[in-house]
Amino acid sequence: MISLPVSRPITPCLLIDLMSWPFFSLSKSPRHVPVSFRMGHVIMHVAGRDDTPMATIWDADILIWAVSTLVAARRRGQPLSPHVRGSMRDVLRFLDRGETSARYARLRAGLERLADTRVTTSLRQTREGALGFSWIVAWQERRGELDLILPQWLCDAVGRRAVLDLDPRYFALTGGFERWLYLLVRRHAGRQKEGWAFDLPHLHEKSASRSPYPRFVFEIRRLVTADSLPGYRLRLEAPSGDVPVLHFMPASETYPHGIVDNHVEDS
Known part of the structure; x- marks a missing residue:
């Protein structure tokens, strides 16, 4: 499990692949229409499960926090794990969103959309074919503490250093x-x-x-x-x-x- 001391600020980072392709809805209104995309060798299909809208680019901020936590752990020499832990307050502070009850509710809703969004893409091709995954395998909030389990490939990509730092002003x-x-x-x-x-x-x-x-x-x-x-x-x-x-x-x-x-x- 990966967690870091609260006193140590972490630099925002994101996987390169997530910065180049249309994995997320750009609309603030719920998007139920799937993304079906093909360009060259890249094929992807992104959709919410059942009646759940797909994850938005604001929901992806939670992934930025998780990836940044993994990168900070790697830079400190810690072994990486897809299990990431931190407080809900720390996540909101990292994202510069404020700590009102409405912000906590939106954070939980974003976690749900990330868990309920299903992605199938040739970018993560295996011998068996295109890979399907959800952005979050599982999550739990208990007494203000957030536990996330991320896809193993995402953790592996951080280990391969396939990430870029982001300007913190991005969140504004x-x-x-x-x-x-x-x-x-x-x-x-x-x-x-x-x-x-x-x-x-x-x-x-x-x-x-x-x-x-x-x-x-x-x-x-x-x-x-x-x-x-x-x-x-x-x-x-x-x-x-x-x-x-x-x-x-x-x-x-x-x-x-x-x-x-x-x-x-x-x-």
């Missing part, structure tokens, strides 16, 4: 769309001085958004104007008659780290 992003874009930008641009770029039709497909393409372009333009992604700058180039391309790169004055990531390959 209120829109599902801008949260999704930050994670994708962080994954692909990293700390590379030249950043990265995607054409908008490719980005729209990669998001698995239910919004039509013109609305998607509107949201991208809005975020470029707002310049709200922590640590990054966005630039949209749309020459007349050409496909618009979104460029993103680290902003030296606000980026929280000073080193350069290894080259990141698009997938």
Whole structure:
């Protein structure tokens, strides 16, 4: 079982795979329509069980806490385990959400959606075929203490160091769309001085958004104007008659780290 001293702050981290693909609903209203996605060799199906809506990108914050706890334990030389423990208060403080009764209720609802969301994807291919899993195998809250059991593959991925640190300001992003874009930008641009770029039709497909393409372009333009992604700058180039391309790169004055990531390959 993994647990850490309360006095030691932990850095937000997330698995790289969870930053590139449409595993979560971006809407604050319940999404019951499954995500059925195919791009190249990547196939995935994400849906809630029975009448339960699928997990949202805000629910994924709980996974960020769990992954960050595992990474902190690994960095301290502790053996890793898919069994993660911490107080509900510590989770809310880590996510900078406040500690009202409504926040606790939303945290419990998020845990339920993570446990009730079923994912089948070729990203976790085995000899028997595509792997199916739920984000949380089991969870229990008792006297304010939270016990989680995560999928073994997730724990193994942390052991392989397939994670990236996140800017803590990510938790202040209120829109599902801008949260999704930050994670994708962080994954692909990293700390590379030249950043990265995607054409908008490719980005729209990669998001698995239910919004039509013109609305998607509107949201991208809005975020470029707002310049709200922590640590990054966005630039949209749309020459007349050409496909618009979104460029993103680290902003030296606000980026929280000073080193350069290894080259990141698009997938």
